Amino acid sequence: MKNSVLIAGAGPVGLTMALELARYGVPVRVIDKIPEATHSSRAVAVWPRTLELLDRSGAAADIIAIGNKVTVANILSGGRPVASLSLDDVPSPYPFALMVPQYETEAVLRRHLAGHGVKPDLGVELLGFEEDGDGLSARLREADGTERSEPYGFLVACDGAHSMVRHRLGLDFQGDSLGLDWTQGDFHLSGYPFPASQMAIFWHEHGPLLFFPMAPDRARIITSLGPSTATPPVPLDQDAFQEMIDARGPGGITLTGTEWVSAFRINERQVENYRSGRVFLAGDAAHIHSPAGGQGMNTGMQDAINLAWKLALVIRGIACAPALLESYDLERRPVGAQVIAASGRMTRIGTLADHTLQHVRDLVAHTLMGLSPVQRAVTGLMAEVSIGYPHSPINGPSHGDAKAGARVRPIMGEVPFGWGDTPLFTARGGAGATELAARFPRLVATSPRPSSEEPLLSLVRPDGYLAAQVQDANWQELVPYLQQIGAER
Incomplete structure (x- = not known):
């Protein structure tokens, strides 16, 4: 249908996009070539601004009910405290970072989407698309292997960093790799030296170690593996991760079980335009960056929320101003660039290799982070309420x-x-x-x-x-x- 929207990708960004459109009465179909929902956690932090925006659909309360509220971010270096950032004063009804596995966030979004009569079609692949003036035609391979074309008014690409839609459009994904390999995992543990309401970043001369507590005995842990080589990085198993924690952490932390591990390289890239005619890009299809700060999923979900109300007004015939749809790229691309710059800066600060620079970093960070205006600026950026x-x-x-x-x-x-x-x-x-x-x-x-x-x-x-x-x-x-x-x- 020419008044409907096809969403490629059934992750948190695609589901948010679908939920927003569906509750505004726009016909929508969500597809994903993956045959079943993933159960790896990937993103874990949901920040205050995202919760504010999800409150409109009722999803925020359900996500909060299953998440862990984190109100303090501690930074230590060589076992010494450098800074402690409190989210208590963030000007939001939700002054905390909510730690929840991505698959649970997706499950909440799917439940709310089902309340509007929409269920994602998994195992369905987008093969291609062509605009035809007042809409576009999408070629799909259904779950049973049959291929067919369907008409839509718009296509929203939420299909990740390797976006097929972006490749088909020929859009340049500008940027580069940071040149370091990383590993992460969700572990059960004992001996974490802070309450479950506090995250911790341990700066170490050989690389940082980050803890995002998801429960009193469970945390997402991220650490660097060193400079990238020609060989793709391999995730550490529990024993190897334990050795890394013993070397870089405060001591006394014991891993007692593994839920999930992965390895990755950090790319900082952004597409040159978030829109091409009747096709829009959101989330990792439009921008990727360091996981430092945990902003990626949130930025993508906020992309979707920014675009959805504008599309809904146009599709329902309430609005017709071209500037309304054009504003999506002009508003969200600078935000994406800001997140890329901020997360990259945090990563580079945490991975300084020169001992003298590490000492200067610790001193400057301790001094600046002790100032209230700096604390407000940093926490406002983390919480995304300053956007x-x-x-x-x-x-x-x-x-x-x-x-x-x-x-x-x-x-x-x-x-x-x-x-x-x-x-x-x-x-x-x-x-x-x-x-x-x-x-x-x-x-x-x-x-x-x-x-x-x-x-x-x-x-x-x-x-x-x-x-x-x-x-x-x-x-x-x-x-x-x-x-x-x-x-x-």
């Missing part, structure tokens, strides 16, 4: 201290922005908000709570970012802005 779109082409007029494109902090207990079956903008203010919603009933809803700054009228996007802000009495200043996006009553 915004100040240069977005769909920003409207902005009066007052808040600027268009900035995240609007959600309040626990209030109806989340973008909640419901239509991606509505939220008007927060006085009488002007009511007038604006009456003028644009298909685009705007009023907030159940008046703005705390009564003279101002804030227009908040369905994904919780400020679209525009004017004096409440001057609400008509927003009429041209909304006319450019969608139709009046």
Whole structure:
């Protein structure tokens, strides 16, 4: 169907994309050539901004119920404390990093997706696609081996770092490898020197050792293996991992069981454009980077949430502005670049090989991380609550201290922005908000709570970012802005 969306990839990004579209009433099909859902954990951290956005579909509460809340990140070097970063003051209803295996996050998303009548089609492979003016034709190989073509309005590639869609489009995946091999695994353990609410990074002269606690007796552990060679890296078994922990850790930690291990090389790459006609790329198909900070899955899921409400408005005929779909690349590509730079910087800092530079690093980090403004900046970046779109082409007029494109902090207990079956903008203010919603009933809803700054009228996007802000009495200043996006009553 020309009003439907095909999503290639049934991982957390593809499932988030499907859930957002489905709850907005857009027909969607999710496919993945893998015949069954994976049970390896891969990504484990779900950060506050992602939880805020998942709250709109109800998925956040279910993920929180099965995860481990981490509120402190400790950094040590040579057994000495360097810094302790607290997430308690992150301005979010969810001031913690939630540690949960990726397969459990996916299971929650699948359950919520099933509530909208959608089930991912596993074992189905996308062979090719062609645009035909008002849509595209996708060639699929079904699970039974039959091949056929199906029409769709749009294709969203959530098919990972080796994206077939990206290759078919001929988009350049610009970047390079960091030149180090790494291994990671999920282990049961005893003797972890911190509570399960605290993660730990041990800087060591031969490479860092990272612990992401998933339970009091279980953790994701990541460590470097040394410079890359012509041979692909091989994951360490439990005994070899134990030796690495004994050498680089604080001592006293004993591995008691293994759930999963893998080895990898870090690539820092980003596609040159997140959109090509009716095809969009999200997640690892668009950007890959170091796992330091655990931002990868979160960045991809937020890609999906950014795109979904825009596609829904266009497909449902509520909006028609070309700038709306064009804004996806212009908003999310700078975010991807920022994450690549920040995670790469963290990795390079943690893998310094020169002893003198290591000493300087420890001293500078200890000094800077002890400053409250630096702590707020670092934790805001980790939690992803500092992400915004100040240069977005769909920003409207902005009066007052808040600027268009900035995240609007959600309040626990209030109806989340973008909640419901239509991606509505939220008007927060006085009488002007009511007038604006009456003028644009298909685009705007009023907030159940008046703005705390009564003279101002804030227009908040369905994904919780400020679209525009004017004096409440001057609400008509927003009429041209909304006319450019969608139709009046």
